[in-house]
Every structure is written in structure tokens, then in C-alpha cells.
Amino acid sequence: GAGVSQTPSNKVTEKGKYVELRCDPISGHTALYWYRQSLGQGPEFLIYFQGTGAADDSGLPNDRFFAVRPEGSVSTLKIQRTERGDSAVYLCASSLEPGNTEAFFGQGTRLTVV
Amino acid sequence: GEDVEQSLFLSVREGDSSVINCTYTDSSSTYLYWYKQEPGAGLQLLTYIFSNMDMKQDQRLTVLLNKKDKHLSLRIADTQTGDSAIYFCAEGLNDYKLSFGAGTTVTVRA
Numbered sequence: 001g002a003g004v005s006q007t008p009s010n011k012v013t014e015k016g017k018y019v020e021l022r023c024d025p026i027s028g029h030t031a032l033y034w035y036r037q038s039l040g041q042g043p044e045f046l047i048y049f050q051g052t053g054a055a056d057d058s059g060l061p062n063d064r065f066f067a068v069r070p071e072g073s074v075s076t077l078k079i080q081r082t083e084r085g086d087s088a089v090y091l092c093a094s095s096l097e098p099g100n101t102e103a104f105f106g107q108g109t110r111l112t113v114v
Numbered sequence: 115g116e117d118v119e120q121s122l123f124l125s126v127r128e129g130d131s132s133v134i135n136c137t138y139t140d141s142s143s144t145y146l147y148w149y150k151q152e153p154g155a156g157l158q159l160l161t162y163i164f165s166n167m168d169m170k171q172d173q174r175l176t177v178l179l180n181k182k183d184k185h186l187s188l189r190i191a192d193t194q195t196g197d198s199a200i201y202f203c204a205e206g207l208n209d210y211k212l213s214f215g216a217g218t219t220v221t222v223r224a
Contacts, residue, residue, distance in 0.1 A: 004156070033210060042118070042202050042214030043157070056211065091157065098209045101145060105157040 002026075004106035006092050012112045013082055021077040021109045025094030032075050033103060034059075034067060035091040043091055049075060050098060082113045118215035120203050125221045132190040134218045136203030139184060143205040146179060147212065148188045151200045160188070160201075190220075198222045 005024040013019050025032050031050055035043035045059040052072045060066070064082075069075040079086055089110050095103040120136040138146065147162040163170045163177045163186075170177045176189040190197055200217040207213055 031210060035212075040216065042204070042216050043212070044214070045211045048210045050210075059211075093157075100147065100204075100206050100210065100212055101159075101162055103159070107154070107156040 004092055004094050004104055006090075006106040006109050008109060009107065010110045010112075012114060015082060015084060015113055017082055019079050019082055019111065021079075021090050021111070023075045023077070023092030023094075023106060025073060025075070025092070026096075026104060027073075029094035029096050030072065031095045031098045031103070032069060033093040033095075034075070034077055035093070037089045037091055037108070039088070046077070046090075048098075079111075082111075084113045087111055087113045118203055118205055118213050120201075120215040120218050122216065123219050123221070125223060126193050128193060128195060128222050128224050130193055132188075132193045132197065132220055132222075134188045134190075134201050134203070134220065136186045136188075136215055137184055138186065138203070138205045138213075140205055140207060140213070141181075141184065143207065145206040146177075146186050147204040147206065148175075148177065148186075149202040149204060149214075151202065151217070152198075157202070193220075193222050195222050195224070 007022045034046040037043040047057045049069045064080045067077045089108040091108045093103040093105040126132045148160045149157045174191045178187045202217045203215040204212040
């Protein structure tokens, strides 16, 4: 595609529910990144994929958060037992190879937990 | 450390220069970045500077880096209303991980 696509653009869920957030990277990009941006803050790193594997998941806040990228393209961020503190904009980025200078960000998914 | 700090707000008159300042903590950062975020839009990489450079100019944008003081600034010349946005300073902790500041909201007034 022309850019990084994230769906849905907005998601409202009830506390305790499970949600999945999808990221379609730019075609051919091997590196994929997830960030979380809380209101009034800058994005915070969550996880980095190189191909199908999570090369660094040190930013995931706890074991309720999990992300996959089974075929090395689309990635899904999964959040179990959502809490109100999970409300944020979840941003995905991709790059042809590892390298922040070439990473393109999607428009994000705004998650609201009520 | 991974703290990046920047002032929260800047108001500037149209046509004037804007200067946004940032301090960072990781002296090993290879690259430092400036991103722009407009309402409802994703993060857009504006420019970046390699840590062995003091200055980089790109059209209306000038980045200054003082590595000794870990201070980074972005100057926007001839600021326009379309420059109103949130600007984020970020340091590259490695090839794939960025540490962002909280963002500076720039408001351009006529």
C-alpha cells in the first residue's frame, strides 16, 4: 500500500474486554514497530519486529499485551483484560530495513477503555 | 537514561522564526530526530541529525546540536499557519528504538 495502514482508527471497548489492533505496513518493509502515545505525551516504544520475530518486546507494559506478525507483513497487537489505563493512541511504523531514519508511521488507532 | 525534555508550548507570529528546544540524556545516541504531528495525522519525520554534526539545514528548517550539553533545537524560518502542530524531539537509543519528548505545541498567530 501507499503508507502504513492501521485499523480500526477508533476503538471503544469495555474494561475487561479483549481487543486486537491491526497494522498493515508498507509493502516490502521488513521492520515493524509499535508505539503507544498517551494523552499529552510522546510515543513510547512497545515492540519491534524484524521479519516474523519480535526482536525486542521490552516496551510491552505487562503480560496482558502481546503482538504477532506471523507472515512477516501484517502485525496484530493484542490486549487482554483491558484496563482504563490502556486508553491511548497505538501507533505502528515500518521501514524497509531496521533504521529509525527510514521509518514511516501510520495514523494510529485510538483505543478508549470505558 | 532515556529522558527527553522539551517545553510544552510555543506561540509565534506568522512570518517570524520559531525555535523549539530539547534536551536529551543518552550521550550514545547516534541520531536525533524532529517529528511533526498534526491533528488526526500520524507522525511525520521532519529531519534528523547525526550526532557528529553540529548543524543541519533543510529549506526552512535548521537543526542545531550541542552534544556537550545534550541540547537540540529546531528553528523554523518564516513560520506559516501550516506549521501549527505538535513537534516531538526524539533520540535514537539504537537502530530501532526511539525515545520521544512530550512534544511542543506550536501555535502560529496571524
